[in-house]
Amino acid sequence: MDNPSETKYQYLAALSVNIISISYGAYCGWPSASILELASDKSPLETGPLTKHEQGWVASAVCLGGLFGAIFFVRLADKSGRKKSLLWMAIPNLLGWILIPYARNANHLIIARLIGGAAGGGVFSVIPIYVVELASNSVRGVLGTFLVLACSGGVCLAFVLGYYFDYATVSWIMATLTPAYFFCFWFMPETPQYLASRNKVKEAEYSLRYYRNIRSYSIKELSGDLQYELQKLKDTEKTDNDDTSDDSNAVTWSDFAEPKTRKAFLIGFGLIIFNQLCGCFTMLNYTAVIFEQAGASLQPTVAAIIVGAIQMLGNYVSTMLVERLGRKILLLVSAIGIGISQSVMASYSYCQVKGYQVESLNWVPIAGFSFMLFVAALGLLSLPFLVISELMPQKIRSTANMILMSVLWVISTCTIKLMPIFTEWLGMHGTVFMFASFSFGAAIFIFIFLPETKGKTVEALLASL
Structure with missing residues (x-):
């Protein structure tokens, strides 16, 4: 283990860069309380309350923006450097928050969240690369978990602010984080690699x-x-210097064709698929709505704050355990725990639909949802981004991250957009049962294919595949 004095600037860099992750987390949590306000009869929008269709687009627009942001900011990170790419993310992040208070209809909100989402695409694509390239092996896992810990902190912050303030005031408050991020991160050097x-x-x-x-x-x-x-x-x-052509360092499809590299990429692809199809991120965007439909005894916005705090706790526990237990065991426990909690939630919802007397069990939705987010934060929502950056060789790391994050944003856009439709067609119980099946599938995939990456170099990991 490194001496703490040798890693303090690594911690400082990871904390500074993840200020923008807090802001993006708030983007993810913002719809939970705000959609209830914007879809009510007292909606401040000139066009009236948001329809189900518009709700889906407003919630999912941040992910669609993430798709374009991932491509743009990863390319910028390769061309101009990790640091410059991360600094440029401040512009769409700030614009997204500033535009929300001026929105007069659903289209305005969608555009604002598209712009803010572009910064999120860069956050999840470039920050893991930045951290892996600057961190010592002994603290790489801990620093890598700061990304999702900060995001969950932003989600919780959005829940709390949404309880006390209207959606426009929340936007103005969150906009103050961007200048703070720019000032703190400005002084960090580029990565050695x-x-x-x-x-x-x-x-x-x-x-x-x-x-x-x-x-x-x-x-x-x-x-x-x-x-x-x-x-x-x-x-x-x-x-x-031995290369006479700049094209010699260009990434080509042949770089992905090497068997071990291809296997590492496919493992990363599987982690990204299950990261989204387990449904945790999708359900997080509709936390208050889910509790309202489930008939939870607590006010939906209050319940959302509780589960947001529990998710933060899960991320913190993951940060403490990632270098002790390793990545694989946390991911495996996480996937199984998600599947179990979703099955319980879906069963409660099914009994409610069938007319069974479940009023005495109205604590089940909150308990199940809270446990789901806690175990999701332990692994399946937090660690795939770190593991992918650890698995990929340096030459293809940026390109592979760009491809995988683009896949992530496409899936998340579709699932968040379709969530209201799924619940209408399948019911809440059918939708959550569907997510549970993917969570158990993730556990099987992780158990069979994922190697442990704790404390290992890329060369050692590729050799083990």
Whole structure:
């Protein structure tokens, strides 16, 4: 384990960059309380209350924006650097929040959330790459979980603010996070690996020394691990300088054709599929609506705050356990726990539809939903982004992340948009039973195919596939 003094700037960087993750988390949680307000008879929109169709588009627009944001910001990260790409995300993030209070109809809200969602596409695509490239092996898992921990904090914050303020005031409050993010992250160096890949080895060595807090030591005083990291950066320079063409470093389909690389990519693809089809992220966008339909005893917005806090607790527990238990066991426990909790929730809803006397069990929706988000935060909602960045070789890491995150945003857009339709066709019980089947499928996939990535280099992981 590294000395805490050697990792403090890594923690500082991870905390600074994830301020924007808090803001994006609030984008995800904003519809929960706001849609109840905007769909009511007292809707402040000039066109009147949002219809079911419009609700689906307003909620899912943030994911559709994420699709375009993932492609744009990953390409920018490869061309201009991880840091510049992350700083540019502040613009759509801020614009999205500012436009919401001026919305006069559903189309205005959709456009605002499309713009804000573009920043979210960059958050989930570039931040995991940034963290993996700067972090020591011993803290890589902990720093990687900060992304979803910050997002869940933003979700909870949106729930709390939505209880006390109207949707426009919440937007103005959340807009203040963007300047704070820009100011804090501005001072962080570019990642050592990116600088070395661009033949800027002196800058890469400075960056490595900053993130390892070894600026005051000579090379002879460094530990063996740190000397090895510095040597790898110099080897990267020699390899790149031996190439006579800039096209030699371009990613091609043949880079994905190597069997072990292809297997790593397919594992990442499976994790992304189950991350969305387990339904947790989709249901999170409709938390208050779900509780209202389930007839929960608590006010829907209050229940949403409770489960938001529980999700944050789950993310915090994941941060504490990820380097102790490893990624695979947390993902496996998470998938099974999600499936069980969804089955209980769906059974309650089914009994309610059939007219059984379940009034004495009206605590079940809150308990089941809370447990679902807790175990989801332990693994299946939080760890796939870290594991994917750990599995992918450096050359294809950005491209693979862009492809996988694009798939994620397409699926999330479809599931969130179709959620009101699913509940209308299948009922709440049928929809949640469907999600439960995918959650159990995720457990089987993780058990069979996923290797443990804790503390291993990319080379060691690929060799184990």
